[in-house]
Amino acid sequence: MNELIQKIGLCVERGKVNKVSPFPADMKGLDGADEYTRQAIEAGVKPDAILQACNDGMQRIGEKFGRNEVFIPELLMSAKAMHTVMAHLKPFFKSGSVKSKGKFILGTVAGDLHDIGKNLVSMIIEGNGWEVIDLGVDVKPASFLQKIKENPGCVVGLSALLTTTMGNMADTIKQIKASYSDVRIIVGGAPLTENIAAEMGADGYARDPQNAVDWLNAIGTI
């Protein structure tokens, strides 16, 4: 049983989705996250334990990413493997036997159509056990406000890639804070720095997806 849990964690870390997936090359032809999760559930492994193994796997790949030992392709494959596991666990979330850590509303700010960074963050945060509400790209402040209203207690993430849309990000933060001063906001994206994020009034800044997860997990316990 323990062995299965370990294998799931390893498949997530290495980005081994399922048996037919050719990635990573050294695991070609072997069972992947999909197969091991099915076996684990059949063997009666607790969903909590499977989720924990995934979180640990994501944590390890996230840390490697932070050290620049792996790059976006590896992170994407891990997120994909994680998604496969989550699909098996969905019924347990629905029944309440596994709980999400909280709700995270995410979007690329108005005027910005870039979704690669945002999608990465979305997958990795979801993979860490949060319920992610992804509003897509070019999200107007009013859309964020509406979703925040519908989801009390949520945390908000804003993404921007263009240097030219940083102003819209600052404006979105201002509007959210004016209506919901206690909603916490984290920002990320290529043109940003910690200083710019602070100047905009954001509560947090993530230079990479793992950073965002660490920040969320830290505030989740407050």
Next chain:
Amino acid sequence: MNSLLQELEKGKVLVSDGAWGTMLQERGLQIGECPESWNNTHREDVLAIAQSYIDAGADMILTNSFGGSPTKLRHFGLEDQCAQLNEAAAAISREAAGSDHFVLGSIGPTGVIIMMGEVPEKTLFEGFCIQAKALARGGADVICVETMAALDEACLAVRAARENTECEVACTFTFEKTVNGDYRTMMGVTPSDMAIALTLAGASIIGANCGNGIEGMIDIVREIRKVDSKTPVLVHANAGRPVLEGGKTVFPETPEMMAEKVSLLIKAGANIIGGCCGTTPQHIRALAQAIEIC
């Protein structure tokens, strides 16, 4: 007129242009508006930007077609106008360049990560073919595939241009400094990986654009030169990493600051030097003057 490669063979370092996006915004392009649509609706403004770089001393100018792939234009519902918008972009730059300057038809990334398998490679390749052919029809001398991060997408675009046009093909990647101090794209590609893959795919000019500023470009060019001493190297540097000042996005590197680095950049092995985000005709003039005295 000689081709760009023939000009480069003479050993002279050439000057390229500066930013387009930030210049279009100064002329009223709204955030969220499609820049390429201005080739039809604001032709005179686009022409004026092209002209301003020629006047500043650039030997070549790019085209207002960076986001002109069908995939990108789809966000604005303009996918069907891909060929027309790209052809117009090249025609505008051709008009400013006349017969004695070069036009580099710009092709930017589609935003699709090929390895995720959500969009077939064939779809992207066909899009690049449409874009490259239209740019060539409009008068581009060179197809310039730029701001790339992934080798698979860049090689598709290079091949599309190589196989469907008579143009020379240039390709530049965007590198960031990692915590270990080396340079990689967000997909993990190093400058040397890029040099080897692109020349195999058929690029005759390679290099780097965007990024953090001109200083990092010196190291990037050195890295390229470790594996490739022959292929001409093109650098389009940002005017530094943007900062927020009073709610406005400002690029910190002045024309003088950028010009200061030119001699080191040339020494490292750069053959064409121009600007990217945040650079203006003043930056290009300063770069041209610095290149002149090198």
